[in-house]
Amino acid sequence: MNEERIVEISHGAGGRKMDELISFISKIIDIKNNQEDIIGPEEMDDSSILPIDVEQREIVMTTDSHTVDPIFFRGGNIGSLAVAGTINDLVVMGSKPQYLTLGLIIEEGFKFNDLAEICKSIGEMIKNSEVRIVTGDTKVMPKGKISNLVINTAGVGKLIRKTPIRDSAAQKGDMIIITGSIGDHGASLISLREGLNFETKLASDLHSFWPSFKDIITDPKIRCMKDITRGGFASAANEIASKSKVCLKVNEDQIPIKPEVQAICDILGFEVLEISCEGKALMIVENGSELEIIKKLKKFDFCKDASIIGYVDQSPQAQVHIITDIGGTRQLMKPYGEPIPRVC
């Protein structure tokens, strides 16, 4: 067998070797497909030039850097993760995602084969999600200065509703919806990292919200929508509670959690509500609209566990309350950043 081709430091030096690397990447992703209206990707100019939105809608923009360990996991890899993450951030604001940037920082010694697989996933993901990569960048870092591969993606979307969906719009009486079981991504990754081999079927819930949520985000009855990622449900719920100055009251037994996800958290001593997702949204919807929205969500396979999990109350402001079947109500705090014991 031939010696495996790896990324060398010279691949980032700005010379012909770099051109080689870039064309390797863009070919696999198929970046140049369907780019006739845009100046940039084809020409590899310094910047791209994008057509201005003719409907005079607001532009929505976001950026996100991605690291993940391991970079290949059940249900995806760092490439699909980077693309879906940025798309989802645009979608939950109420916008149609259109353009992405792609910045790759690669560790010296990274295998071309692995890079190819990642780029393939990126290509599939942008195609399925109807977005285009309009500009990009690659850097190579010396071995050990970075772990494998870091991807930065920025995204531009077009608002497709009157007003954007904001974290601050929750009101008393609204209902709380979660679009599927939580913690799958984090638990799956942790089990891989830790060598927990008894839950081999559990995969990351990595999924792009577009175009599935096309007809959902235009519903004016949606007040808030948040992509649940780092910090898990706890972080997303607290963001909404504090920005909207309301209290989210959540019934513990209605939060969809897969038993294997709970088991992984038990065994490793993690709080499942703080575990990350990569294809789940937390929604606050106007009272009365929740059943309709759930019905729409459940049509998508990745939302089949969508549930109504609680309601919004006026006070105490900026708190998330978890109501348990026995044992009272506990306050769910924003995760501290590392697990802290509390049992004396």
Next chain:
Amino acid sequence: MRTQSPIFNSEESKPKSIFLRTFCNSTIAKFESKIFIILATIDKHTPSIGTISIIFYTIFNIQMENSFLFNWQINIQGIVQGVGFRPFIKRLADEYDLKGLVKNLGNKGVLIEIYHQSESNINIFLNQIQKLKPKLSEILEIQVAKFNHELKNYNDFYIEKSSLSVNGNGFIALPTDTGFCRECLYDFLSQNNRKKYEFVSCTNCGPRYTIVSNLPYDRINTSFNSFSLCSNCEAEYFNTMNRRFHSEANSCINCGPKYDIYKKVDNKWIEIDLDWEEISSLLESGKIFAMKGIGGTHLIFSPFNTKTVKKVRLNRRKSNNKPFAVMMKNIEYIKKYCFSSEIDEQILQSPKRPIVILEAKDASLWADIAPNLNTLGVILPYSTAQLNLFGDKNDVLVFTSANIPNFPMPISNKEIFDYCLNIADFLLIHNLNIIQRVDDSVLRSHDDYHLIIRRARGYVPRPFYYNKFNKLGIAEILSLGAEENATITLHKNGWFTPSQHLGNITTIEAFENLKNVRSHLEKLFSIEPKYVTSDLNPIFLTTNYKNNLALEGFETLGVQHHVSHLYSLTLDHNMDIEEPFAAWVCDGFGYGVDGKAWGCEFIEMDNNKPYWRKLATAVDLPYMGRDQDAKYPARMLLNLCKLLDIEIDDIFNDLNIEKIFLHGKKEFDFIKGQKFYSNYYSTSALGRFLDINAILLGYVDNRSYRGEPAITLEANALKSKIGSDEFYITSQNGMLKLDYFEIFEKALTFSKEDKKPNNIAKWILEVIANSLSKIAIYICEEKAIKKIGLTGGVFYNKIITTKIISNLKKAKLNPIIHKNIPPGDGGISLGQAIYHGRMLYE
């Protein structure tokens, strides 16, 4: 001529300042007051603690000319309201033919004004007050002012209406709720209008803190205000010679609160008629009663009906093993069922009437009540209503709070109806409003001394006093405690008032209760703190609350958990916080200043910031799963075996892997194969090490309630008679450490040699005690520290604590253990408050 006016009502009649000050030790258990009377102007004569006798500074008398007559104003502070203090003063004054008045002053105790008396008579009067004061009263400070302006003509001694004065640096302590006295028992048995009456009380006993909404302690400020006195009771109330004179809770069958009885029919409460005989028969037959009482509501049922006990355990405890307390008809039954010392019996029968944990004579009798334990929490009736439950049918009844787990105890009738519907068959409910919910206090007996586990009814709101803070004018402080067995404390002018036990503050409902207690205490004692303290643990709700208060302008401070324990011990013993002192602080977990899990720390008080220094600790145990490890200590056992390269299967073959791990074999297999990260999370906690050994020896599967593994380890060790002088200490980075590893490996060797588990358990506890003693003795001899404290939840353990005390005494050192403050987390808020005060010096 004016006959009843304040002594000084104009500028020129200001008193010539001659003050007498009486200081007392603030500790509770000693009923003999330790009193010093000094001239306040000689400020340096601040008393230290030690002498138990009244010392009059004779200089005073020499300077005064006894032949002159003066006007006097005497301000007495302490527990002097609601205990029959004013009528007592009136009777005493009458006896000595003194003229003047006595009145309650909101937060400044009792004021006595006496007209036209000589110095020497006043001294006798003061002396007699000290000697004869009412049973429930406690004098903490007396100030005397003398005036020689115009004399007044008084022809009697009056009890004047209370006035609300919240000025000055005074502090009024409210009496605690106490069990019925002997005289009231007699009335309950024989007095026509009080026969079988459920609310018999007098100035010497009965509810106080639980029924007071405001000070001064007058009927109008209690929940008895909604009951008008009948003519009989009114006559008692206004008769100075009656022991119910100004008894604010005075009432009888004709005019007082009443019990109503409800039966559950088709999941609804239906009011029915039952007499007490019928009730006690129903109890005997296994029915569950919920009963509203003093400060809370209890579930009451027969301990000998397994089905009933199991039903309550399932409903209220999620089937965990947490023991229930039992109420026994009288002390004779306690002696019948438990081993009790004379001190145990005294405490059980004291006005405080706490639950005392005693060794059961036949543990098998209580297998449903206190599973896997050899102890039993017992209590005697403290309200006359409770006496009615026993009748001829019952000698022992389970007596447990009616709250849903992690909810505060229900006290409003609506809550009681709602909360008890899914568990009780009958409801005994009354129409007296409970102002403050207060649990029953719990003490652990170590035979000749006691440790408070839960400080509540009978003990609160008794304050602690630290004179230095008063002198230095340390600001008002609110401290929020930890999170389990929580209390809060308010400090003002050297007075520390800890709240009642508030339970686990991990739920919103429990936390709301904490906030209510805070505002109630602040109102009651006129405290408006601007400083607030909490634990360092960043995820405690109390820490979060403190951070919110910071936004409101409070000055905040976080105090390390074990440092708080250390400082609480100084307050318990009225020690100077600048004197040489070190303590072992051992428990299950406290957030360390380095973010690690601490729990076996030898800490010295230091006179330089941060006013403490860690001198020794224990080796670190893997604690990667954090709280999950605490709940399932088998995880720590497995990791410890891995760490020490011990053959794992040998040990775990004898254990029920499916039970000791939440996820059974797959969890076991995973942890077995899991690698240690280079910087894995670890703990020094002795409580956790005890947990590990309880699993190793097969006493429990996991922790179904707080402290269970360690408690069962001790329960079994107590069955062994062996002793040991061995100790295991190591040194790492120049710090002495208790060596868990050596102890563990040695215990395993014993286990392989087929030594009896109970003997191994005893050996483990003995060598732990020896090792802690050795380290303390070694360090303290070097540092010339004489006082060595023991604090933290581990020291509820009788074997460890008793052994260390004996070791230290042999080494001529002075062991300091808790008396009136819980060694566990119930004492944290007091420690935080005094430490915060220390930070406010200068």
